[in-house]
Amino acid sequence: MVRTAALLNFRKRKExxxxxxLPLNRARYVVIDTELTGLDEKKDSxxxxxxxxxxxGAIDLENIFTRVVNPASSLSAESVVxxxxxxxxxxxxxxxxxxLSEFARFCRDDLLVGHCVSIDLxxxxxxxxxxxxxxxxxxxxxxxxIYAWIVKRSPEKAFPxxxxxxxxxxxxxxFGIPVSGxxxxxxxxxxxxxxxxxxxxxxxxxxxEDVGDLLRIGHPSRGGENGRLSxxxxxx
Amino acid sequence: xxxxxxxxxxxxxxxxxxxxxxxxRDIAGGISMEYFPxxxxxxxxxxxxxEYLRIIRKGNVKVFIRSGKDDEVMIDLRSEGDSxxxxxxxxxxxxxxxxxxxxxxxxxxxxxxxxxRLLEHYPVFAEYFLVSFLNKYIDKTYKEIHKRSLxxxxxxxxxxxxxxxxxxxxxxxxxxxxxxxxxxxxVMSKNEISSLxxxxxxxxxxxxxxxxxxxxxxxxxxxxxxxxxxxxxSISLIKAEARDYCFEALLKMVRYNVHHLLIIDxxxxxxxxxxxxxxxxxxxxxxxxxxxxxxxxxxxxxxVASRKTTKLIDLLLREGARASNITRIISEIxxxxxxxxxxxxxxxxxxxxxxxxxxxxxxxxxxxxxxxTDQDNAIIYANPGDDKKAExxxxxxxxxxxxxxxxxxxxxxxxxxxxxxxxxPQWCQPISKWKKYFSDWINEPxxxxxxxxxxxxxxxxxYGDAGLASDLRDYLTGAIEGxxxxxxxxxxxxxxxxxxxxxxxxxIVEKTGEHKDEFDLKVKxxxxxxxxxxxxxxxxxxRETSTLERIRELRExxxxxxxYAEELEHAFEFIMLLRIHHQxxxxxxxxxxxxxxxxxxxxxxxxxxxxxxxxxxxxxQGLVIERYKPMIW
Numbered sequence: 109m110v111r112t113a114a115l116l117n118f119r120k121r122k123e124x125x126x127x128x129x130l131p132l133n134r135a136r137y138v139v140i141d142t143e144l145t146g147l148d149e150k151k152d153s154x155x156x157x158x159x160x161x162x163x164x165g166a167i168d169l170e171n172i173f174t175r176v177v178n179p180a181s182s183l184s185a186e187s188v189v190x191x192x193x194x195x196x197x198x199x200x201x202x203x204x205x206x207x208l209s210e211f212a213r214f215c216r217d218d219l220l221v222g223h224c225v226s227i228d229l230x231x232x233x234x235x236x237x238x239x240x241x242x243x244x245x246x247x248x249x250x251x252x253x254i255y256a257w258i259v260k261r262s263p264e265k266a267f268p269x270x271x272x273x274x275x276x277x278x279x280x281x282x283f284g285i286p287v288s289g290x291x292x293x294x295x296x297x298x299x300x301x302x303x304x305x306x307x308x309x310x311x312x313x314x315x316x317e318d319v320g321d322l323l324r325i326g327h328p329s330r331g332g333e334n335g336r337l338s339x340x341x342x343x344x
Numbered sequence: 345x346x347x348x349x350x351x352x353x354x355x356x357x358x359x360x361x362x363x364x365x366x367x368x369r370d371i372a373g374g375i376s377m378e379y380f381p382x383x384x385x386x387x388x389x390x391x392x393x394x395e396y397l398r399i400i401r402k403g404n405v406k407v408f409i410r411s412g413k414d415d416e417v418m419i420d421l422r423s424e425g426d427s428x429x430x431x432x433x434x435x436x437x438x439x440x441x442x443x444x445x446x447x448x449x450x451x452x453x454x455x456x457x458x459x460x461r462l463l464e465h466y467p468v469f470a471e472y473f474l475v476s477f478l479n480k481y482i483d484k485t486y487k488e489i490h491k492r493s494l495x496x497x498x499x500x501x502x503x504x505x506x507x508x509x510x511x512x513x514x515x516x517x518x519x520x521x522x523x524x525x526x527x528x529x530x531v532m533s534k535n536e537i538s539s540l541x542x543x544x545x546x547x548x549x550x551x552x553x554x555x556x557x558x559x560x561x562x563x564x565x566x567x568x569x570x571x572x573x574x575x576x577x578s579i580s581l582i583k584a585e586a587r588d589y590c591f592e593a594l595l596k597m598v599r600y601n602v603h604h605l606l607i608i609d610x611x612x613x614x615x616x617x618x619x620x621x622x623x624x625x626x627x628x629x630x631x632x633x634x635x636x637x638x639x640x641x642x643x644x645x646x647x648v649a650s651r652k653t654t655k656l657i658d659l660l661l662r663e664g665a666r667a668s669n670i671t672r673i674i675s676e677i678x679x680x681x682x683x684x685x686x687x688x689x690x691x692x693x694x695x696x697x698x699x700x701x702x703x704x705x706x707x708x709x710x711x712x713x714x715x716x717t718d719q720d721n722a723i724i725y726a727n728p729g730d731d732k733k734a735e736x737x738x739x740x741x742x743x744x745x746x747x748x749x750x751x752x753x754x755x756x757x758x759x760x761x762x763x764x765x766x767x768x769p770q771w772c773q774p775i776s777k778w779k780k781y782f783s784d785w786i787n788e789p790x791x792x793x794x795x796x797x798x799x800x801x802x803x804x805x806x807y808g809d810a811g812l813a814s815d816l817r818d819y820l821t822g823a824i825e826g827x828x829x830x831x832x833x834x835x836x837x838x839x840x841x842x843x844x845x846x847x848x849x850x851x852i853v854e855k856t857g858e859h860k861d862e863f864d865l866k867v868k869x870x871x872x873x874x875x876x877x878x879x880x881x882x883x884x885x886x887r888e889t890s891t892l893e894r895i896r897e898l899r900e901x902x903x904x905x906x907x908y909a910e911e912l913e914h915a916f917e918f919i920m921l922l923r924i925h926h927q928x929x930x931x932x933x934x935x936x937x938x939x940x941x942x943x944x945x946x947x948x949x950x951x952x953x954x955x956x957x958x959x960x961x962x963x964x965q966g967l968v969i970e971r972y973k974p975m976i977w
Contacts, residue, residue, distance in 0.1 A: 160346075166453065167377040169346050284402070284448065286349075298346040305379040 128320030133164035141297035158293035249326035359472035394429030396453035403449025509586025512615030551577035667920035700725035709802035722771035789833035832975030838875035843958035866939035915957035
């Protein structure tokens with residue numbers, strides 16, 4: 109626990125200007141996804157979490173982080189239907205505290221990337237603050253915000269614009285990324301990583317050069333806070 | 345888990361499918377994944393060595409080499425399951441070719457260490473890659489053809505059949521290891537050699553020095569040239585026996601990470617072989633022919649160079665190249681030859697009075713030539729402003745085209761029997777006249793006009809102002825759009841040639857005459873396929889002229905093609921390869937190449953494959969008839 113706290117203090121350094129100069133295709137990213145018991149910040153909690161590292165556009169399949177955790181709140185019947193993780197599966201799994209400290213170690217100082225990532229971060233930081241007194245300091249990028257930015261600067265019919273959910277699967281399908289195994293934290297993180305991988309050359313082509321630019325475009329506050337519930341987030 | 349996807353994929357990909365589960369899992373675990381949008385360059389020729397073996401998960405790449413400023417020599421097209429970057433990865437040397445994504449492409453990356461481990465522990469793996477980076481990826485059907493070929497029994501492959509002694513540099517030059525760096529390099533430059541064997545006092549080889557050593561250890565380190573050569577020579581002398589096959593030599597180079605081997609025959613130093621020698625033995629030889637053409641100042645020299653094309657096809661067939669790659673390479677070579685002939689002629693005549701474009705059509709236009717084919721060419725020149733300019737142009741171009749025709753004749757390209765050549769004044773015209781020709785044919789599709797359209801509409805620029813050809817292509821696309829009547833006439837013409845296959849799936853052969861029991865593969869097999877694809881391409885305004893590129897382009901744009909695209913590509917590749925083999929065997933046995941195949945001489949697998957191909961062509965013709973029913977009579 110002490111080690112984790114030290115780690116978290118270390119991370120407070122965050123977003124140094126040097127990193128902002130890094131070109132998109134050289135920066136280090138960690139693509140994350142969590143599965144939750146529900147979306148109510150007060151009542152619900154994390155069921156599983158996954159993280160995949162990227163260096164520039166290369167997705168590293170060697171060290172994939174994945175944990176099914178013992179949730180603080182009980183699994184609701186609806187969420188079981190969504191992720192297919194039943195209460196018996198989470199029994200005997202590591203506690204959220206252990207999972208989170210390993211997660212923080214895995215993420216190092218790198219840029220976090222997620223689809224509608226503010227939701228994931230809300231839950232992660234809530235649990236981290238509760239357990240360790242502070243949340244993650246990493247800069248974060250929301251692929252839904254990046255997508256909205258690209259769509260806005262493209263001809264009207266170039267990209268699909270209205271989706272029933274967060275749009276992750278629709279965007280993935282549009283780019284020819286297979287979406288099998290969806291709604292599992294690892295597969296969703298993997299799909300998100302591939303979507304982000306497709307974005308990189310498009311962004312470079314449109315003059316987005318470095319991490320600083322990227323952080324302005326993809327800031328989670330510009331993305332879909334409620335993206336998982338409604339399709340109204342692409343500014344249309 | 346994403347790794348499971350990788351595993352599943354690798355289980356179907358050679359040579360990974362031959363590895364055991366644990367090894368495969370180990371490999372899959374260390375993989376990363378990259379995405380390259382269409383058009384992006386993945387490896388640069390002469391760029392840094394590749395650090396990974398890349399396996400194509402999805403998409404297509406082309407591998408090509410640039411030999412001059414605008415010259416591209418196509419080496420290969422690779423698609424799902426194929427890999428690239430192997431050679432520069434294991435040699436640590438600069439990348440030898442450009443690799444560009446021609447579709448959005450996803451690759452799996454395997455690091456150098458993992459590959460070296462596999463090479464060491466799995467001989468199958470090593471052999472596969474040595475074969476495959478030579479462009480020897482061939483499917484079963486192709487293998488069958490190669491195996492059966494009269495000339496190359498038992499899966500003959502150069503690397504596996506050529507003893508290393510045959511291609512080693514003989515008469516090795518040596519020097520004493522006591523000489524200075526300066527003296528040693530003087531010996532090397534005087535003898536124009538890239539490596540020098542150094543001997544001890546009793547004349548026994550003690551080390552070797554290469555250009556690379558001079559570069560890396562002397563020049564870049566600012567070393568004193570009067571130092572003894574023995575201080576920088578490499579003492580790991582790796583030897584190979586003269587009777588060893590080349591692939592064994594290559595394996596040794598990879599294993600010991602050296603670029604030179606000493607070749608020993610009967611215990612005595614016989615020669616030196618470099619990785620470059622091995623390279624020349626393989627896929628890059630089209631380049632040497634291309635360079636040779638480039639360096640000729642006169643037609644006479646071109647005659648000699650052009651004879652090498654047959655030899656080149658021999659090499660490509662032996663290496664198991666796909667038909668489309670063979671024909672493309674031949675096209676590239678013939679294009680160069682043609683450009684060079686024109687260039688030499690222009691030099692003789694002085695600059696042209698007007699901008700012009702030399703175009704080719706027919707099989708040349710589609711880049712589907714096999715051996716020397718008839719000249720099918722024409723000139724489009726810019727519209728002359730006034731009568732005087734028009735006269736000048738006529739005079740100049742008539743002289744130019746006659747000289748070029750004769751030059752090509754000398755290089756072995758017979759004239760077109762129908763006189764579709766630029767030397768015929770009718771086919772050497774300003775762009776306005778060409779547009780008039782095309783619109784006349786489209787407006788009044790007489791049988792003769794349709795036949796001309798079939799040939800001329802496959803035009804492609806080879807020399808001069810390509811903008812003129814592009815202008816004409818735009819015009820043609822516009823003129824043909826929605827012209828159902830013309831397309832109907834064309835459909836009506838092309839369905840007359842039917843694949844030689846009967847109701848009971850038996851072959852229909854000539855009953856009498858010189859070609860009794862044979863069928864004409866070109867007229868009955870290739871033409872119907874090429875014609876149908878051209879018709880679809882014209883319907884949709886596709887600009888590409890080669891049949892395979894048209895199919896690829898139409899895949900997304902034409903409902904009829906969509907379902908059959910892949911089968912059509914395979915059928916076309918197969919028929920073309922059969923044809924090339926057939927013609928090659930005729931040439932080698934001193935006959936004039938023709939297109940007549942006797943089906944009873946094919947193997948069962950070949951018979952079945954060609955029947956499938958013909959069946960497919962019949963199906964496509966059926967679709968054409970259905971579509972143009974009201975106009976078919």
